[in-house]
Amino acid sequence: MKYDRVIQGTFIDRPNRFIALVEIADPVTGQRAVSRCHVKNTGRCLELLVPGAKVVLSISDDPKRKTGYDLIAVYKGDLLINMDSQxxxxxxxxxxxxxxxxxxxxxxxxxxxxxxxxxxxxxxxxxxxxxxxxxxxxxxxxxxxxxxxxxxxxxxxxxxxxxxxxxxxxxxxxxxxxxxxxxxxxxxxxxxxxxxxxxxxxxxxxxxxxxxxxxxxxxxxxxxxxxxxxxx
The missing domain is CATH 3.40.1350.60 (Trna Endonuclease; Chain: A, domain 1)
Structure with a gap:
């Protein structure tokens, strides 16, 4: 399976099981800002989603969504782990x-x-x-x-x-x-x-x-x- 468009970010926090706060760089200016992202895994994932972890986000263009990104994968050191539960x-x-x-x-x-x-x-x-x-x-x-x-x-x-x-x-x-x-x-x-x-x-x-x-x-x-x- 493939995702259409993905970008990297830095995991900051997970205020609830559906939402992560991720720092993302603007592709044009390079300026970094924190965005709310949907987490496509409602499990604990405590050993994966740690502050500072490099994560992978899938970009959504759905205007009805409250978040513009899905968190789909995370790096555990050099190991890339997909964490999309679907x-x-x-x-x-x-x-x-x-x-x-x-x-x-x-x-x-x-x-x-x-x-x-x-x-x-x-x-x-x-x-x-x-x-x-x-x-x-x-x-x-x-x-x-x-x-x-x-x-x-x-x-x-x-x-x-x-x-x-x-x-x-x-x-x-x-x-x-x-x-x-x-x-x-x-x-x-x-x-x-x-x-x-x-x-x-x-x-x-x-x-x-x-x-x-x-x-x-x-x-x-x-x-x-x-x-x-x-x-x-």
Whole structure:
């Protein structure tokens, strides 16, 4: 996926989960001023959005918006991390058959019973359900999810475990919004229940996989599959 126009800025503060204050240089005069930007990730991102961090903004021309920019990525040292929470589903949609295999059709945002799954597809007569989780947390080269407890994420994994037990093909796809990691693991320290849910999912036949990404300031593409490290 690609962004039309991007610029760099310097992160100052995050007064609430939707808004960041970012210092931006005028492209003509070079004069710097602080602008309010929409944050395209409502997670904590405490290890990423630190004062002075170099961030990447997507420019919006929508006159109805209250902010003219979306904060989409941040540099953690030399490592560029995309933190747009809508990007993982877009990347997986573009590369769904590379991950899951050739499918008859792929339907995003599919309702089944009382649940809604990121993707539904059919493959060789089988029903396929998939959930995508974006990963922005990295520690010592290991990607971790989540960066804060998520009841929604836990619910999705448990639902897929139940469906797998009923004979459906199910996938949990952790899309790591950075490159160069050595592997992925559930964040047992943050939410041990989610780690155990992943272990139970694998035991039930759910395909729990992780892929890194090729990240540029104006784009995000599916990279390589990386090892999933579980405690069990």
């Amino acid at each position: 990007a993982p589903n877009a990347v997986v949609k573009e590369s769904f058959e590379k991950i899951v295999g050739k499918c008859d059709n792929v339907v995003p945002e599919y309702r089944y019973g009382d649940s809604r799954f990121d993707f539904y597809a059919e493959r060789n007569g089988e029903k396929v359900f998939a959930e995508v989780k974006g990963v922005t947390l990295e520690s010592d080269g290991l990607a971790l999810f989540p960066d804060a407890p998520t009841e929604r994420g836990l619910k999705h994994i448990r639902e897929l475990t139940g469906l797998a037990g009923s004979g459906y093909r199910c996938w949990v796809i952790f899309l790591i919004q950075m490159s160069g990691v050595r592997g992925f693991s559930p964040n047992y320290a943050m939410q041990p229940e989610l780690g155990r849910a992943c272990e139970e999912a694998v035991a039930a036949g759910v395909n729990v996989v992780a892929y890194d990404c090729t990240v540029a300031e104006d784009s995000l593409w599916l990279g390589d599959e990386v090892p999933v490290i579980l405690h069990s």
